[in-house]
Amino acid sequence: MHDWSPILGLPLWVWLFIFPSIVAIILWWLGPSAVRFLKPVWLVLDILYLASGITAACFMVTILVLIVSGMIARWSGVALPGTTEFAGYAMAATSFFALSYAMTRGAHIRVSILLNANAFFSRWLDVFAVFGAAVIATYFARYAVKTNIFSKILNDRTQGQDQIPEWIITLISLPSISPRRWGDSIADTSSELVYTPVWVPQLAMSIGTIILAIALWDTLYRTLTTNKNPTRGEVTA
Numbered sequence: 001m002h003d004w005s006p007i008l009g010l011p012l013w014v015w016l017f018i019f020p021s022i023v024a025i026i027l028w029w030l031g032p033s034a035v036r037f038l039k040p041v042w043l044v045l046d047i048l049y050l051a052s053g054i055t056a057a058c059f060m061v062t063i064l065v066l067i068v069s070g071m072i073a074r075w076s077g078v079a080l081p082g083t084t085e086f087a088g089y090a091m092a093a094t095s096f097f098a099l100s101y102a103m104t105r106g107a108h109i110r111v112s113i114l115l116n117a118n119a120f121f122s123r124w125l126d127v128f129a130v131f132g133a134a135v136i137a138t139y140f141a142r143y144a145v146k147t148n149i150f151s152k153i154l155n156d157r158t159q160g161q162d163q164i165p166e167w168i169i170t171l172i173s174l175p176s177i178s179p180r181r182w183g184d185s186i187a188d189t190s191s192e193l194v195y196t197p198v199w200v201p202q203l204a205m206s207i208g209t210i211i212l213a214i215a216l217w218d219t220l221y222r223t224l225t226t227n228k229n230p231t232r233g234e235v236t237a
Contacts, residue, residue: 016138020217024131028224035225045218046104052211053101059094059204063087082162089162089201096208100215106231126229127220134216141209148206151199152176163193164200172200 027034066087073080102108170189174182222230 012142016142017135020134020138021131024217024220024224027221031225032227038221038225042218042222045214048211049100049104049215052097052099052208053105056094056096056098056101059090059097062090063094066090082160085158085160085162085196089196089204092201093204093208096204097211099208099212103212103215104219104231110231123227127223130216130220130223130229134213134220137209137213137216141206141213144202144206144209148199148202151202152197156198157195158198162196164196165191166194167191169194169197169200172203 027038066083070080070083070087072078073083167186167189170185174185177185219230222228
């Protein structure tokens with residue numbers, strides 16, 4: 001967790017865990033007075049969670065389309081390679097993009113037997129649980145991104161029948177390079193089919209876990225400032 005020290009001057013774990021924890025302490029101290037300053041941020045984050053849920057739904061529809069296309073291809077004797085692999089990628093993307101939206105909508109099961117003891121105990125146990133979940137999700141997101149980076153460095157490719165045009169890989173890679181090199185990268189690419197780099201489907205895991213970590217820290221901050229967990233419609237057991 002020292003990757004960014006030469007760039008940002010501090011170990012990565014400070015940025016990922018210490019600073020968010022300090023922000024939580026400050027918001028707890030400020031209490032409800034901080035709500036009016038945070039409302040615009042919360043509005044943007046709510047849109048982000050909704051967009052993540054819509055993306056998950058789109059990938060779910062993609063699974064259906066790929067499965068039906070594969071069935072029709074087999075019935076008609078037309079070769080349509082890679083549908084199984086692409087359906088698997090879409091399923092993974094559905095799962096990870098849905099994490100934050102499902103969490104904010106209370107679709108994750110929470111065991112709340114201890115939360116019903118008394119109001120004070122319930123509040124701080126809830127804060128502790130959300131804080132622990134935020135730390136775990138941040139670790140998960142950090143190593144998901146690290147896995148993505150290693151796969152790109154090693155140029156790891158899938159072993160199945162799935163192939164995609166090279167220009168799609170170049171297009172997805174543009175944010176990782178300097179804008180001054182975008183023109184050269186696009187000019188050097190082609191429409192040739194190549195085996196899918198592993199880091200391409202892994203992007204869904206990285207993005208989904210990052211949004212989940214943001215959602216959990218956001219839930220912690222809202223709980224500390226409003227004295228109420230913002231999760232709606234949660235399922236308890």
